[in-house]
Amino acid sequence: MSQRSFGSPLIGRDDELGRLASVLERARHGSGQAVLVAGDAGVGKTRLLDEVAARASAGGATVVVGHCVDLGDVGLPYLPFTEILGVLAADGRYAQVLAAHPVVDRLLGAAPDSSRGADARLRLFEGVAGLFADLATAAPLLLILEDLHWADQSSRDLLRFLLSRGVLPRRLAVLASYRADDLHRRHPLRPLLAELVRLPGVERLEVRRLADAEVVRLVRALEERPLAEATVRDIVERAEGNAFYTEELVAAADADGMPTGLADLLLIRVEQLSETAQQVLRTAAVAGRRVGHDLLRDAAGLPEEELESALREAVGRQLLVAGDSETYAFRHALAREAVYGDLLPGQRSRLHGRYARLLAARGGGARTAAERAYHYRESHDLPEALTASVEAADHARRMGAPAEELRHLETALDLWPAVPCEARPDGEGLDPVALTLRASAAAVHSGDAHRAVSLTRAALAGTGQDADPELAARVRYTLAGNLMTVDNLAAAFAYSSEALAMIPAEPPSRTWVWAAATHVMAARQIGDDATALRVARQALEVAERIGATAARADLLISLARLEGGGRRTREGRERLREARELARSAGDTPVEMRALFSLAIGCFESGELRECLPWLTEGLDRARRSGLLSSPHALEMRYLRLLVLYTLGQWDECVRVARADPAPGFAEGPVLYIALARGEPAVVARARALLGEPFDWMGTFVGGIALTDAAALRGDPEEAVARARDAVAALTDESGRAPHVTVRLAALALAAVADGAATERHGDAGADRRRAAAAELLELARTAAAGQGPEGQAWLARAEAEWSRAGSGPDPAAWEKAVAAFGYGDVYEAARVRLRYAEALASVGRNAEAEGQARAVRETAVALGAVPLRERADALLRRSAQASVPPLTAREQEVLRLLALGRSNRQIGEELYITGKTASVHVSNILAKLGAASRTEAVAIAYRERLITPEPTARG
Incomplete structure (x- = not known):
């Protein structure tokens, strides 16, 4: 299926x-595989x-092929998958399998889905995955996607879903x-490729250039x-x-003088065609790399016989190739680009207009x-472009393609001021502010928070003094x-305050309830819990009265954290359920x-780590099925899932999950912690x-932990x-409230x-600074740990024990308390403090317990693969084994002092x-006697075991 015939040898x-x-x-033989085939154009x-x-x-x-197409900035959601499903639907052999997955009819335009975008996207992704799985059960299935660098974001998301399962x-x-060679630094395919190559069963193949x-x-x-050897x-x-350049150069070998540029080279073969065939090629180039027979015939305005003759000529010269369903495609995208680039501006404009009118006359509706x-x-x-852009955005939303919806809405907003008022589409929500708000929502759903902020600010700028208060x-509350x-919390609070002040609470309205719900979150974020609690209680009563169910749920979530013992308590979690x-x-x-x-x-937060995992599994499954894996709460859940696995000591599983479901930025933090520990x-x-621009709160959180621990x-x-x-x-907010992670950072x-x-050494200026820093850090830890659950209290216990060690030496009782707290x-932090406990026991002669x-x-x-920790434990065990060795000789004492x-060694010998x-x-x-692996470690052990004492520093 969907195969082409090439005259050139491989x-x-x-x-x-x-x-x-x-x-x-x-x-x-049953092992699903994927290969990302990379190479330069024409290779x-x-x-x-x-x-x-x-x-x-x-x-x-069974072989199915889908093509991504370069149509400028047009977003055609799921284009290569739509092509694949169209080919399958046209083949009666697959009717039964397709009937078992009716959701894929949405891609074929046969079954519109009126459900919300998230649910529709869920069914679509699962339906396509299920269809391919069933096809592969009947016979081995080869799915080919060509020109992924032109793929729309929804197609990239669907491919990620298929390969990340x-x-x-x-x-x-x-x-x-x-x-x-098309992947510039900011190309949208780059991050996807980085994710996919790390997945099990996915590899990369680079198609190299041919040797001479x-x-x-x-x-x-x-x-x-x-041919002459010189040629x-x-x-x-x-x-x-x-390879493609080679073919074109061979084809041009008879030309009078070899062309100097690639475009000229590619056009030589075109110029060898009849005038009618050249006209057909130029018309086809405007359609894109692929065009249907009937549409090409009408656009070219040729009788059937003339068109077929021209097509036969173009196919015979290997400029076009015939595909399934009476379609024709340029044999290579570079050839299409050259033909299109050779058109005069007026020719391009007229042909584009002809295609637009033909597509409209065919009644393709939203699909076209x-x-x-x-x-x-x-x-x-421009008037028709504006109307079609809004229609395309509507279609993208129904298809669960927020990135394409955003692109079409932004195009519509660009066109809006250039279109006369009387020519603009009318209807509810068809004004610049409403369209901009809708675009900001699409940006949020596609994971581009900063773009969402920019768009909402633009909506605010477009809201005049006489605007409807609601x-x-x-x-304003959307912007908040x-x-x-x-993480622009102060500005968020200011805008949510403005929103709440603009409309009265009575008579009750959904707008007021949502403004209040947003204000509650903003107030809590800046530490104004009193305001948050007061507004939340008032808004919850109004939401219940008017049946604003979603807003009521949102307010209950906020109240679960604000009231009583918060979300750590059983009561709080019951409210969250x-x-x-x-x-x-x-x-x-x-x-x-x-x-x-x-x-x-x-x-x-309550220390019930295993109980945490089912909620995360449910939440991430919901996010994945809804196409919201890049939304803020989904990213935090991906981080938390890895953090739980890391904390429980399931490190290999943590790394495996991260590879199977790669996440950007901070969400892979626990894998970073594992790499550091190993x-x-x-x-x-x-x-x-993780600390780059723009500022990312969670990225700074993860980076701060890793960098502080690495330095330690x-x-x-x-x-x-x-x-x-x-x-x-x-990480400290505008109110001066330090984050909970402060206690961990201080302890490290x-x-x-x-x-x-x-x-x-006593009196060392650096030592004095360190002791002052220790006092500051301990105070930070104590303040931040107030009101925290088991994790915060464990880190505080470690901070207290480290403080004692820094001041008066190891305190076994303090370290025993820290071990119990973790x-x-x-698992890992409990082992780290247990080693400190062992060292403290050894320092007071309790060697058997220390061992x-x-x-x-x-x-x-060993179980974790934490090599540095294992080496430290081995060193302590070696020292314990050497406990029966005779004490250092007088000469060795002198050498140790030096x-x-x-x-x-030379200076010791001289002295x-x-x-x-x-x-x-x-x-x-x-x-050997001290069980140390290095001179530095030997000195540290000697000080700890009181074998030597610090020498006073001379004062001038």
């Missing part, structure tokens, strides 16, 4: 064919995929090609008559390993709205909600997801990348303290300070009048 692709053949073979991706498709089809596989359906292979010898073979195969050498040099909008705009018929209020997603059911009954997926996130984080490289660079682990107390201070300052920085205190379920604790730490470290002063070699032997004996 040369130099044995390796690529071998890899793709093995992928097909694995899929045939031979399509030819390679065509060969693979032919072999797969000959082997009994953990395991591809059995006997399904997916090959998706894209132009590597392979180009020579291709030239000889393309041209039966012998062949010229072709090889100019083709630069590009995006194409009509494109053609009308290119033909400069509309003016709606603009969007500002909260980008009620909110979830209300939101679900109202069909408001974002509010339902907020309730599910609140239920999950409430369990986490001693993996580049962790600091990855953490710093490498023994840099000044850096650890600086990182902790920076993170706390950046205190650990570094305590490590430094073990080797500091017993709520944090038992250290062995437990080692067992946990080691503590930073002397080298003690011994050779450097003898000094080296003494140093080795000291390390």
Whole structure:
């Protein structure tokens, strides 16, 4: 199905064919596979995929091909999948399978869905996935997606959904090609590729340029008559390993003088056609890379016989290829681009207008709205372009394609001022402010919070003094909600206050209730809980009275955190369950997801880690099915799911889940924590990348933790303290309220300070600064931990124990308390404080107990793969094993004292009048007796075990 016939031979692709053949073979035997096929334009991706498709089809596989098309900034939702389903629907063999998945009729325009976008998107994604799975059950299925660099965002989202389900359906292979040379730094395909290549069962294949010898073979195969060696050498040099360029250069070999530019080269073959065939090619180029026979005939204005003759000529010259369902496509996109670029502006405009009118006359309705909008705009018929753009946005919303809806709405807003009032579409919601608000909502749903803020500000600027108060209020509370997603809390509170003041509470209205619900969240965010509680209670009563179910659910979520013991309590979570059911009954997926996130984080905050996971599973499943995986609460749930797995010590599972469901930015934070604990490289660079612009609260949160801990682990107390201070300052809100993570950051920085205190000398100015920093950090920890649950109290216990260690030395009782506090379920942190406890026990001579604790730490470290922690436990065990070794000799005591002063072996020998070699032997004996792995560790142990005492610093 959907195969093409190429006259050119396939040369130099044995390796690529071998890899793709093995992928097909694995899929045939039940292991679903996907390959992202990358290469420059013209390098031979399509030819390679065509060969693979032919072999797969000959082997009994079902082969379906979908193409992404470059139509400027037009968004045609799910275009390659629509093409695939159209081909399947036209083949009676698949009627029964298609009938089992009626939701896919939406892509074919046969079954409009009146449900909300999130639910519609859920059914669509699941329906397409189920269809492909059933097809693959009947026979091996090869799904080919070409030119992914032109894919609309909805198609990218659907591809992500298909490949991110953990395991591809059995006997399904997916090959998706894209132009590597088209992917500029901000290309929207880039982040998707970065996610996909990390998934199990997904690999990348780069189609390389041909070697010179392979180009020579291709030239000889393309041209039966012998070419002069000079001509062949010229072709090889100019083709630069590009198969398509090679073919065009061979075809142009008879031309008088070789063309200098690629466009001229591509047009040579076009100019060798008859005038009628050239006219057909120019008309087809305006339609895009692919066009139906009937539409091309009407656009070209030719009789059937003349059209067929011209098409036969173009196909014979391998400029066009015939496809299924009486369609024709340019054999290569570069050829289409060259023909289109050669048109005069007037020709382009007239042909675009002709296509737009033909599409409108055919009654395609909303399904052709995006194409009509494109053609009308290119033909400069702005009134029709505006109307079609709004219609295309409506269609994209019904299709669950928020990114395309946003694109069409922004196009409509650009066109609006250029269209006379009498020519603009009319109807409810068809004015610039309403369209801008709708565009901001689409931006939120597609995960672009900063764009949503910009659009809502534009809506505010367009709201005049005489605007309807309800509309003016709606603009302001929408802006407030969007500002909260980008952590601009003071401005959010100001706008929500304005919104609430613009309309009276009586008579009751839904606008007032939603303004109040937004104001409650904004007030809570800036720490004004009294205002939040008062407004929430008032608004909840009004919402119940007027039946505003979704707003009532939203208010219950806020109240669950504001009243009583908050969401950590059973009562709070019962209220959240009620909110979830209300939101679900109202069909408001974002509010339902907020309730599910609140239920999950409430369990986490109360130390009930395993109870947290079912809520996260439900919430993320809802987000995935609704196409809202990039929404704020979904990202926080993805982070929290990984955090729970990390905390429970299920590190390999945490990494596996992150690879199967890759998330941007902060959401992968727990994987960063694991990499740091395992001693993996580049962790600091990855953490710093989270601190860039624009400011991201959660990114700063995760980056601050990782960078502070990294500094502590490498023994840099000044850096650890600086990182902790920076993170706390950046995360503190406008009211001066420090974040809950402050207690963790303070404890990590205190650990570094305590490590430094073990080797500091009395009176050292640096030591004095560190002790002052320790006091500051302890106060921060105590303040931040007030009112927190088990996690916050555990970190406070560690901070208190580190404070004691920094001041008077290890305190076994303080560390025993910290070990007990982390017993709520944090496996790694419990092991870290247990090691500190073991060191404290050893410092007071309780060596047997210390050894038992250290062995437990080692067992946990091995299970986690936490190599640095295991090495520290091993060092403590070595020291314990050396406890029966005779004490240091007098000479070794002298050598140890000089080691503590930073002397080298040579300097030690000079001061003690011994050779450097003898000094080296003494140093080795000291390390062995102390169970230390390095000179620095030996000195630290000596100070801790009171084998030496700090020397006073001379004062001038």
